[in-house]
Amino acid sequence: MTTAANGIVSTKTAALREAVDAVALHARFAAIVGAKNAIVAEAQLRTYECDGLLGYRVRPEIVVLPASTDEVAACVRLARELAMPVVPRGAGTGLSGGSLPSEGCVVIGLSRMRKILDVDLPNRVARVQPGVINLDITRAIGPDGYYYAPDPSSQSVCTIGGNIAENSGGAHCLKYGFTVNHVLGVTLVTPDGDVVEIGSAAGEPDVLGYDLVGVVVGSEGMTGIVTEALVRILRAPEKTQTLFATFPSTDEAGDAVSRIIGSGIVPAAIEMCDQLAIEAIVAATGVDWPLDVGALLLMDVDGVEADVDDTAARAREHLRAAGALDVRAPKDDAERQLAWKGRKAAFAAMGRISPNYHVQDGVIPRKDIAPVLREIAALGANAGLRIANVFHAGDGNLHPLVLYDARIPGQEHAAEEVAGEILRVCLRYGGSVTGEHGVGHDKACYLGEQFDEDDLETMQAIRTTFDPDQRFNPGKMFPTPRLCGDKPGTYVPHTAETSGEAGRG
Numbered sequence: 001m002t003t004a005a006n007g008i009v010s011t012k013t014a015a016l017r018e019a020v021d022a023v024a025l026h027a028r029f030a031a032i033v034g035a036k037n038a039i040v041a042e043a044q045l046r047t048y049e050c051d052g053l054l055g056y057r058v059r060p061e062i063v064v065l066p067a068s069t070d071e072v073a074a075c076v077r078l079a080r081e082l083a084m085p086v087v088p089r090g091a092g093t094g095l096s097g098g099s100l101p102s103e104g105c106v107v108i109g110l111s112r113m114r115k116i117l118d119v120d121l122p123n124r125v126a127r128v129q130p131g132v133i134n135l136d137i138t139r140a141i142g143p144d145g146y147y148y149a150p151d152p153s154s155q156s157v158c159t160i161g162g163n164i165a166e167n168s169g170g171a172h173c174l175k176y177g178f179t180v181n182h183v184l185g186v187t188l189v190t191p192d193g194d195v196v197e198i199g200s201a202a203g204e205p206d207v208l209g210y211d212l213v214g215v216v217v218g219s220e221g222m223t224g225i226v227t228e229a230l231v232r233i234l235r236a237p238e239k240t241q242t243l244f245a246t247f248p249s250t251d252e253a254g255d256a257v258s259r260i261i262g263s264g265i266v267p268a269a270i271e272m273c274d275q276l277a278i279e280a281i282v283a284a285t286g287v288d289w290p291l292d293v294g295a296l297l298l299m300d301v302d303g304v305e306a307d308v309d310d311t312a313a314r315a316r317e318h319l320r321a322a323g324a325l326d327v328r329a330p331k332d333d334a335e336r337q338l339a340w341k342g343r344k345a346a347f348a349a350m351g352r353i354s355p356n357y358h359v360q361d362g363v364i365p366r367k368d369i370a371p372v373l374r375e376i377a378a379l380g381a382n383a384g385l386r387i388a389n390v391f392h393a394g395d396g397n398l399h400p401l402v403l404y405d406a407r408i409p410g411q412e413h414a415a416e417e418v419a420g421e422i423l424r425v426c427l428r429y430g431g432s433v434t435g436e437h438g439v440g441h442d443k444a445c446y447l448g449e450q451f452d453e454d455d456l457e458t459m460q461a462i463r464t465t466f467d468p469d470q471r472f473n474p475g476k477m478f479p480t481p482r483l484c485g486d487k488p489g490t491y492v493p494h495t496a497e498t499s500g501e502a503g504r505g
């Protein structure tokens with residue numbers, strides 16, 4: 001770098017030095033993953049500057065796309081040598097900023113590691129690489145009558161590695177449990193670059209020792225990089241009966257959920273949509289749901305045939321007793337698939353009724369669905385914002401979608417404030433600031449409202465056992481004064497956004 005006589009640093013020289021550094025950095029990582037899988041070109045880096053939480057963007061220093069555990073380990077060791085932060089990344093569909101890059105980081109993308117390595121039907125397990133798309137497991141084993149149970153609505157695009165890091169849920173996790181209940185073992189590249197096997201190699205949970213798989217699942221990319229996973233696969237149920245019920249308001253729908261679960265019935269799924277969500281889903285998908293109702297429940301009861309018929313009949317009675325306007329079953333499988341397609345497309349459907357939206361994710365006791373939804377509606381009304389609700393009602397896992405128009409000054413900020421207040425309502429009812437989308441960058445500030453100092457210190461102690469330097473996914477999950485209230489990068493709208501062609505939600 002040269003300094004001219006007038007004291008001004010030559011920007012040309014500084015830029016050249018940066019370019020040389022970038023070239024050197026590229027060369028070091030390219031030696032591991034190959035030149036085209038080490039990305040430093042600015043235009044390409046943009047793809048990786050955010051995840052599904054589009055309001056926060058940071059350009060990574062470099063993105064690498066390894067193809068094997070050995071390549072991941074070598075990249076991690078090089079990052080440690082260069083003291084670079086590491087941010088693991090799957091498909092980037094996370095909604096809490098979990099794979100948001102940190103300043104000066106290397107993003108390690110697992111998208112090239114997408115092989116189903118082994119399927120062992122007698123033991124009901126499959127060994128998969130982390131970049132395998134969730135739904136691809138079921139697509140592979142479905143013809144044999146098996147499936148992989150955790151079904152996030154993003155399952156046609158999100159990866160098993162991301163699911164493990166977030167302990168992802170989905171509509172049918174009510175009966176079958178979250179990702180943590182379906183991962184029996186992992187191969188993990190630790191922040192030191194060591195490769196360790198955790199959990200069971202045989203297919204059943206280890207009963208001896210600490211549950212380290214349980215520590216890795218849900219650790220949001222902070223304990224290392226999962227490069228293989230042994231997942232449980234299930235026999236597809238003999239029969240599934242879908243029920244569709246409409247209600248005058250979310251009060252009666254919430255009551256129905258409590259009655260059904262309280263009676264001892266465990267449906268595979270109970271999902272709720274309020275009137276605004278129904279409007280968006282109908283507009284986007286063409287399902288023939290009525291628009292003049294206050295709420296609907298979409299429910300699956302599954303199991304062996306005789307049991308399903310009896311359980312579905314009892315569930316119908318509870319739905320009617322709670323005040324359902326109509327209870328019906330799809331006439332055929334095509335209608336059933338369409339109903340579930342409508343539910344799973346709900347977030348994207350919001351684009352039909354609002355230019356932008358903020359997805360919130362909190363948990364409450366399911367018996368409190370009705371009062372909490374009333375409080376959420378009041379928060380929206382006070383802020384002059386509409387809020388749609390579409391969520392995993394059986395789990396009490398709310399997803400309020402705070403609608404706003406980013407072109408109106410102040411609305412985005414107001415939406416974020418309301419989304420934060422919603423979490424406080426969840427906590428007041430004894431719930432949690434996240435059900436399945438993780439804490440990530442988005443909710444780090446709220447973790448301290450759910451846990452006290454001792455709890456947070458204990459969590460940090462576990463994290464630093466894996467990563468003493470806290471170089472893996474820094475700035476996520478744990479509240480720090482620096483990040484609380486600060487955006488890590490200046491948001492620059494994409495041209496498609498300013499032209500009105502695309503939204504940010």
Ligand SMILES: Cc1cc2nc3c(=O)[nH]c(=O)nc-3n(C[C@H](O)[C@H](O)[C@H](O)COP(=O)(O)OP(=O)(O)OC[C@H]3O[C@@H](n4cnc5c(N)ncnc54)[C@H](O)[C@@H]3O)c2cc1C
Pocket residue numbers: 051052087088089090091092093094095097098099110130151152153154157158159160161162163164165166167168169170171220221222224225226227347348436437473
């Ligand atoms: C339309 C839509 C619907 C959604 N519905 C649901 C839903 O129903 N349920 C639900 O739970 N979520 C849902 N999500 C959120 C999201 O899809 C999940 O969190 C998913 O698990 C993220 O997977 P990904 O591959 O995109 O991971 P990313 O977003 O790339 O990363 C998520 C986290 O995982 C870490 N990570 C990724 N790969 C690895 C790895 N191999 N090793 C270690 N850490 C890793 C990252 O660092 C980050 O912290 C939805 C998202 C969208 C956009």
